[in-house]
Amino acid sequence: MWESKVDDKPLTFHLSGINNQNFIMRDEETGSWWQQVTGEAIQGPMKGRRLNAVFCDELTFATWKREHPEGRVLKPDEKVAAKYEAENWEEEYANFPVVTPTDAADQLKPRTLIVGVELNGASKAYPLESLQQQQLILDELGGVPLFVLIGEDRKSVRAFERRLDGRTLEFFVVTEGEKQQPPSGGNRQLIDAETGSIWDFSGRCQHGQLAGKQLKPIPVLKDYWFDWKIYHPKTAIYLLGERLKQ
Amino acid sequence: METFSPVSPQQKFNRKLAWLILLVIIAISLAVVMIPAMLIMPFKPQTPRAVELSYWLKSWSPIVTVLALIASLALAIWLWIGKRSWWRRSVLVLSMIPVLAATWFARQNHFEWMFNPLGQTAFAKISEAGFVGDKGMVMAVTINGESVAYPVRQMGYHHVVHDTVGGVPIVATY
Numbered sequence: 001m002w003e004s005k006v007d008d009k010p011l012t013f014h015l016s017g018i019n020n021q022n023f024i025m026r027d028e029e030t031g032s033w034w035q036q037v038t039g040e041a042i043q044g045p046m047k048g049r050r051l052n053a054v055f056c057d058e059l060t061f062a063t064w065k066r067e068h069p070e071g072r073v074l075k076p077d078e079k080v081a082a083k084y085e086a087e088n089w090e091e092e093y094a095n096f097p098v099v100t101p102t103d104a105a106d107q108l109k110p111r112t113l114i115v116g117v118e119l120n121g122a123s124k125a126y127p128l129e130s131l132q133q134q135q136l137i138l139d140e141l142g143g144v145p146l147f148v149l150i151g152e153d154r155k156s157v158r159a160f161e162r163r164l165d166g167r168t169l170e171f172f173v174v175t176e177g178e179k180q181q182p183p184s185g186g187n188r189q190l191i192d193a194e195t196g197s198i199w200d201f202s203g204r205c206q207h208g209q210l211a212g213k214q215l216k217p218i219p220v221l222k223d224y225w226f227d228w229k230i231y232h233p234k235t236a237i238y239l240l241g242e243r244l245k246q
Numbered sequence: 247m248e249t250f251s252p253v254s255p256q257q258k259f260n261r262k263l264a265w266l267i268l269l270v271i272i273a274i275s276l277a278v279v280m281i282p283a284m285l286i287m288p289f290k291p292q293t294p295r296a297v298e299l300s301y302w303l304k305s306w307s308p309i310v311t312v313l314a315l316i317a318s319l320a321l322a323i324w325l326w327i328g329k330r331s332w333w334r335r336s337v338l339v340l341s342m343i344p345v346l347a348a349t350w351f352a353r354q355n356h357f358e359w360m361f362n363p364l365g366q367t368a369f370a371k372i373s374e375a376g377f378v379g380d381k382g383m384v385m386a387v388t389i390n391g392e393s394v395a396y397p398v399r400q401m402g403y404h405h406v407v408h409d410t411v412g413g414v415p416i417v418a419t420y
Contacts (some may be wrong), residue, residue, distance in 0.1 A: 004417040043301035062380035071393035072369040
């Protein structure tokens with residue numbers, strides 16, 4: 001998701017090619033080619049320029065509409081709606097071939113779905129499966145303490161800085177049956193260990209000493225491992241989840 | 247009845263040369279449109295060099311194909327006048343087809359044949375959004391208090407959607 005203006009000049013983009021399974025878009029105004037995943041112009045007069053990223057969440061519709069009841073939703077184009085992918089497209093795509101060179105010694109399979117985080121020049125890939133098992137991963141990346149959290153829908157993923165007013169917080173989740181606090185809706189709670197306050201999926205504190213505080217969101221990208229690795233060759237991988245599986 | 251007209255070796259050579267040039271022009275006009283289409287094909291790996299060459303060829307192909315068309319038409323007319331045999335004339339007419347096709351293709355975006363761009367962006371309120379299920383994924387943005395969801399099913403087809411959210415012009419890509 002990008003701002004479409006560069007130097008105050010609005011650009012109009014078209015899908016116009018593919019580069020190692022990530023698409024290229026061309027802008028009408030300068031004819032430059034832009035790589036979709038990085039927002040960087042790779043050819044043409046704009047070469048080397050980057051579009052400004054717009055913070056974007058990938059959520060289930062249920063989670064989004066609960067948070068934004070006043071929002072608007074892009075309508076399908078009735079003329080081509082028959083060509084849209086089926087609801088289970090993710091399972092189908094998992095079997096698509098990977099054509100870029102892969103490393104046999106790699107710790108993840110090319111089509112493993114990961115949640116990628118890039119912070120202060122450091123990057124790390126969290127396998128979606130690990131998140132589904134653990135729900136919450138506390139970590140530190142690029143000198144920033146953070147957590148990655150999967151929604152109760154088991155599909156939406158968000159990351160937040162777990163630093164608030166100069167203090168680093170530890171978080172844990174309590175699921176139905178174990179909880180002692182009054183529920184804030186849903187059957188899982190995110191709690192910080194320092195104050196016992198209860199936080200929601202949007203990073204806002206709902207109950208307790210820190211009520212009303214908002215954690216700083218960190219952009220995440222749900223991606224295939226092979227694609228993430230092309231654009232983040234030095235990426236670390238979160239492997240604790242992988243080890244827990246064995 | 248054809249009357250006998252002597253053809254000098256020089257004229258013969260000129261004709262042969264014209265045919266050869268025509269052939270080369272056809273090959274060039276096909277190459278400038280086909281090479282980039284083949285280099286940046288889905289499910290193939292691309293090198294930065296191949297992307298650069300494709301960009302270069304695609305930038306030049308609209309003008310190159312038109313010049314090729316003009317040159318080949320001129321050659322064909324000249325050869326047409328010089329040669330009376332019907333089969334040679336047929337070959338001349340047929341030779342125009344690939345050049346015309348290349349000129350047309352240089353002005354097409356074949357990726358948008360596969361994935362039609364969204365002509366008119368229209369939006370629904372949540373209460374009217376029966377087209378996306380609760381478990382369906384959306385790309386969500388909030389800018390200056392305005393929130394918009396772009397269902398991944400639509401985005402995975404159109405790939406590029408322009409919008410203005412909270413006064414900021416954006417391009418949603420997937």
